[in-house]
Amino acid sequence: MTDVTKVASGPEPRREPAPGMVERRGASLWLTHVLMILGVLIVFFPIWLAFVASTVTQPEIVRPPMPLWPGDQFLTNYKAALFSGVNVPVATMLFNSLVMALGITVGKIIISLLSAFAIVYFRFPGKSVFFWMIFLTLMLPVEVRIVPTYEVVAGFGMLNSYGGLIFPLIASATATFLFRQFFMTVPDELAEAARVDGARPMRFFWDILMPMSRTNIAALFVILFIYGWNQYLWPLLITTDPEMNTIVMGIKQMFPSGDDVADWPVIMATSILAMIPPIVVVISMQKLFIRGLVDSEK
Structure with a gap:
């Protein structure tokens, strides 16, 4: 009898989360992604500097400030x-x-x-x-x-x-x-x-x-x-x-x-x-x- 009543009444309506819960969940999700991106950038930055240093000349490295973008000596340095x-x-x-x-x-x-x-x-x-x-x-x-x-x-x-x-x-x-x-x-x-x-x-x-x-x-x-x-x-x-x-x-x-x-x-x-x-x-x-x-x- 209970099963028939449930079938007749149809599925229960889906409960929507409260607006405050959605906002908190979205804010925490964005904060998590921002922290992850910052962590990746902090780890990747020294590797990027090493790559940049491998594409420039010796005077460009020792003369401050060091360039932050690759130079034109990529093939020369890597071939050497x-x-x-x-x-x-x-x-x-x-x-x-x-x-x-x-x-x-x-x-x-x-x-x-x-x-x-x-x-x-x-x-x-x-x-x-x-x-x-x-x-x-x-x-x-x-x-x-x-x-x-x-x-x-x-x-x-x-x-x-x-x-x-x-x-x-x-x-x-x-x-x-x-x-x-x-x-x-x-x-x-x-x-x-x-x-x-x-x-x-x-x-x-x-x-x-x-x-x-x-x-x-x-x-x-x-x-x-x-x-x-x-x-x-x-x-x-x-x-x-x-x-x-x-x-x-x-x-x-x-x-x-x-x-x-x-x-x-x-x-x-x-x-x-x-x-x-x-x-x-x-x-x-x-x-x-x-x-x-x-x-x-x-």
């Missing part, structure tokens, strides 16, 4: 940075940094995925002990273990090589922990169904766990790529050949010592070029990165 540089062409250093960052990123993700898979889905003596040993390595950054790591790399003859730049940094307790936590949320019924269908463990890993981990992998890829790209101390320690310099090392070496005069347009051009690969990675994987942080996709 890419193919001449100070010690090594920037193109070579960018390639070295790209190889190092990609190697560290892919290596960390592969090792972490396999480690987390073994810890969650396999039974073996001391499984918890091994996991906590991996987790405790978070307390030991590269700076703490840099001397023994250098001795091992030197003993294997990997100084001034891409292997020496990559292999000591590809283990990641953080990524292993994150993948372990994600795998533990996967329903056990999926593993049971795969076992009933005759799928071996690695088939279950590739066909079920890997597609489910796609957004998590993307989020970690962005973070780990920036981590590898910004490495400075380890490449500085194990590379003595200028041809193996990374872009972060190159920028530091461009600054003058003593009474030397810095070539600021070339330095600024190099800094802008050094920002391009991480920006491309972040923009191209932005959607997956956000989903990997806020969506478990279970």
Whole structure:
């Protein structure tokens, strides 16, 4: 009887918000956007100045006031940075940094995925002990273990090589922990169904766990790529050949010592070029990165 009465009476009229509520909501929305725009401008302004400095001549930079609009030396300065540089062409250093960052990123993700898979889905003596040993390595950054790591790399003859730049940094307790936590949320019924269908463990890993981990992998890829790209101390320690310099090392070496005069347009051009690969990675994987942080996709 109640249902018939509701149908007969029709839908309830929509309640309009009070005018004061609309005005307050609109004002707060505008204020939020204004604050966000101001924040973006504050962050972007130094980058804009660096770009402007990379397009003008040396006298225009050192003579105040510094220009706020790009000059006519864009091609000249960027060509000098890419193919001449100070010690090594920037193109070579960018390639070295790209190889190092990609190697560290892919290596960390592969090792972490396999480690987390073994810890969650396999039974073996001391499984918890091994996991906590991996987790405790978070307390030991590269700076703490840099001397023994250098001795091992030197003993294997990997100084001034891409292997020496990559292999000591590809283990990641953080990524292993994150993948372990994600795998533990996967329903056990999926593993049971795969076992009933005759799928071996690695088939279950590739066909079920890997597609489910796609957004998590993307989020970690962005973070780990920036981590590898910004490495400075380890490449500085194990590379003595200028041809193996990374872009972060190159920028530091461009600054003058003593009474030397810095070539600021070339330095600024190099800094802008050094920002391009991480920006491309972040923009191209932005959607997956956000989903990997806020969506478990279970």
